[in-house]
Amino acid sequence: MNHLLKVEGLAKSFAGSKAVDGIHFTIGEGRCMALLGPNGAGKTTTIRMITGLLEPTSGSISFRYQEPGMDRRKLIGYLPQIPAFYGWMSGKEFLVYAGRLCGMSARAAEASSKELLERVGIADAGKRRIGGYSGGMKQRLGLAQALIHKPKLLVLDEPVSALDPIGRREVMALLSELKRETTVLFSTHVLHDAEELCDDVLIMREGRIAIHGAIDEIRASNRQPVLLLETEGDERSQGWVEEWMRHQPAFVQTAEVTGSGLRLVVNDVGAARRMLLAQLAEADVRVTKLEFGHTSLEDLFIKAVAR
Ligand SMILES: Nc1ncnc2c1ncn2[C@@H]1O[C@H](COP(=O)(O)OP(=O)(O)OP(=O)(O)O)[C@@H](O)[C@H]1O
Ligand SMILES: [Mg+2]
Known part of the structure; x- marks a missing residue:
């Protein structure tokens, strides 16, 4: 060009x-x-x-x-x-x-x-x-x-x-x-x-x-898998989210609490899916939504200009 x-x-x-x-x-x-x-x-x-x-x-x-x-x-x-x-x-x-x-x-x-x-x-x-x-x-x-x-x-x-x-x-x-x-x-x-x-x-x-x-x-080169979890926000679910944040698994790149759930950027979506589903079932968390997607250009932009 x-x-x-x-x-x-x-x-x-x-x-x-x-x-x-x-x-x-x-x-x-x-x-x-x-x-x-x-x-x-x-x-x-x-x-x-x-x-x-x-x-x-x-x-x-x-x-x-x-x-x-x-x-x-x-x-x-x-x-x-x-x-x-x-x-x-x-x-x-x-x-x-x-x-x-x-x-x-x-x-x-x-x-x-x-x-x-x-x-x-x-x-x-x-x-x-x-x-x-x-x-x-x-x-x-x-x-x-x-x-x-x-x-x-x-x-x-x-x-x-x-x-x-x-x-x-x-x-x-x-x-x-x-x-x-x-x-x-x-x-x-x-x-x-x-x-x-x-x-x-x-x-x-x-x-x-x-x-x-x-x-x-x-x-394309900055796309990363994102996992979105929402729960009913009851006491047990909230407690699970707090506990989870304290012991994040290795596949997690960034994790943030969003209202009644989590937003995770991960590097191994397969491992994340398996582990999370098992943990949620075991703790009997009231899940209302579990979504798999990708980071947007906006994520990258915010990361790039963050102080
Ligand atoms: N004439 C000037 N004299 C002194 N400092 C200046 C002058 N012009 C710009 N600066 C400084 O240079 C830096 C960059 O300013 P600039 O105006 O290029 O930013 P910008 O990205 O256009 O910001 P904005 O989004 O607010 O328009 C700032 O710290 C500003 O204070
Ligand atoms: Mg300007």
């Missing part, structure tokens, strides 16, 4: 503290990559270095279509975490202005603005002042702005986090269309959004990369 972007040893320190601590990754051309991680993980700092708005302390970023001496920003469309607009401008005026800033001719900026307003579904509001737009409309306008110069890479910093559930759905639908046309990097706190939209994930934690790769591969 061809790399559109290659990041090597990228680091950024603010007053001696490392916000991004020497990270390496690539983004394949045509792929959609989600950047995940808790508050302060370094997502925005990484994004701002990629977009050329922030000078790295060290490391390099190479872009496939960047010729020597060329400004990388020409190739990148960027929607910041908190976009700023001039409220007195109309949506259309703002897009033309953004296009002109990217070096487009007045005519090209005008044509492109008209097309993009339709594309993001706010053509009717194009002549209205941005000051009167809703959050969802502003986010759409921000997306149009990021697309005005037909970028090779679209970079979005938490594009749906400020939206209500309806606005969120609308922008997600728009993104799933856009990702067919261009390479996308977007940050989010919501794993579900990443799973819905992306091919690849990059999970950061304290300035470093915790997990990076194709979602499908990560999911």
